[in-house]
Amino acid sequence: xxxxxxxxxxxxxxxxxxxxxxxxxxxxxxxxxxxxxxxxxxxxxxxxxxxxxxxxxxxxxxxxxxxxxxxxxxxxxxxxxxxxxxxxxxxxxxxxxxxxxxxxxxxxxxxxxxxxxxxxxxxxxxxxxxxxxxxxxxxxxxxxxxxxxxxxxxxxxxxxxxxxxxxxxxxxxxxxxxxxxxxxxxxxxxxxxxxxxxxxxxxxxxxxxxxxxxxxxxxxxxxxxxxxxxxxxxxxxxxxxxxxxxxxxxxxxxxxxxxxxxxxxxxxxxxxxxxxxxxxxxxxxxxxxxxxxxxxxxxxxxx
Numbered sequence: 001x002x003x004x005x006x007x008x009x010x011x012x013x014x015x016x017x018x019x020x021x022x023x024x025x026x027x028x029x030x031x032x033x034x035x036x037x038x039x040x041x042x043x044x045x046x047x048x049x050x051x052x053x054x055x056x057x058x059x060x061x062x063x064x065x066x067x068x069x070x071x072x073x074x075x076x077x078x079x080x081x082x083x084x085x086x087x088x089x090x091x092x093x094x095x096x097x098x099x100x101x102x103x104x105x106x107x108x109x110x111x112x113x114x115x116x117x118x119x120x121x122x123x124x125x126x127x128x129x130x131x132x133x134x135x136x137x138x139x140x141x142x143x144x145x146x147x148x149x150x151x152x153x154x155x156x157x158x159x160x161x162x163x164x165x166x167x168x169x170x171x172x173x174x175x176x177x178x179x180x181x182x183x184x185x186x187x188x189x190x191x192x193x194x195x196x197x198x199x200x201x202x203x204x205x206x207x208x209x210x211x212x213x214x215x216x217x218x219x220x221x222x223x224x225x226x227x228x229x230x231x232x233x234x235x236x237x238x239x240x241x242x243x244x245x246x247x248x249x250x251x252x253x254x255x256x257x258x259x260x261x262x263x264x265x266x267x268x269x270x271x272x273x274x275x276x277x278x279x280x281x282x283x284x285x286x287x288x289x290x291x292x293x294x295x296x297x298x299x300x301x302x303x
Contacts, residue, residue, distance in 0.1 A: 010036035030233030050111035089156035165242030172237035178219035254280035
C-alpha cells in the first residue's frame with residue numbers, strides 16, 4: 001500500500017525534518033500532498049464551479065479552445081480515453097493568455113474572475129513548491145535563482161471524467177507520467193479514482209481525496225533536470241463511482257529557453273550526467289508521436 005505523505009509547506013523551507021520528508025517523498029514516491037499551501041477553499045470552490053460551467057458548453061464552443069503548443073487545447077473523448085475530456089490553457093502564468101482562454105470560450109464575468117484569481121494563486125504556489133524542492137536537494141540559493149522557476153511556462157489541464165453507473169471499473173485515463181517538471185492537482189473531493197504506481201512493486205494503489213490538501217507529482221523533466229534523483233511517478237485514473245469527476249491540474253513545464261539540462265551541482269564523477277540536453281517541445285512531440293507516455297520516451301534520451 002502506498003502511503004502518500006502530507007508536507008506542510010509552511011515548514012518545508014526551514015524545518016529540517018519537513019525538508020527531509022519532502023525530499024524523501026519526491027525521490028522515493030514521486031508524489032506527495034501539500035498542506036499550508038495558502039489557496040483558500042472559497043477560491044478552489046469558485047474555480048470548480050467555473051470549469052463545470054465550461055464543460056456544459058456545446059461541443060462546437062469547446063473546440064474553440066485550440067492548441068497553442070501540441071496537446072494544449074481541448075481534448076474530446078477518444079477511443080483510447082472515451083470517458084475523458086479536458087480544456088487546456090497555455091501559458092497559465094501569463095494574465096494575457098488566461099484572458100485569451102476565457103475570451104475564446106465566452107466565459108461569463110464570474111467565471112473569468114475565478115479563473116484569473118485561481119491561475120495567479122496557483123502559479124505562486126507551484127513556483128514555491130519547485131523552489132523548496134530544489135532547495136531540499138541541496139541546490140544553493142544562487143543556483144536555485146538561476147533556474148528562474150518564476151519564468152517557466154505553466155499549463156492548466158482542466159479535466160472532466162464522464163462517469164456513469166455503467167462505467168464503474170473502467171479506465172478514465174490510461175497509465176502515464178507527466179511530461180513537465182511537476183504538477184499540482186486539485187482533486188474532486190467527492191469522487192476518487194487517481195492511482196499511483198508503488199515504487200517497490202509497480203502495482204497501482206488508490207490515492208483517496210484528502211480535503212484541505214493539494215496533490216503534487218513529479219514529471220519527466222524533473223527526473224532529467226535532477227540527473228535522475230527525482231522520480232517521475234506513473235499514474236492513471238480509474239472509474240470508481242458512477243458520477244462525473246472534475247479535477248484541475250497545473251503543470252510547471254520546463255525552462256523558459258525550452259532546454260532541459262541538469263545543473264552542474266547535480267553532476268559529479270560519482271554521479272555522471274544521465275540525460276542528454278533536450279528541448280522540451282521536441283520531447284513533447286516525441287511522446288505524442290511514439291505514444292510512449294509512461295516514461296519510455298525519457299529513456300531514449302539517456303546520455
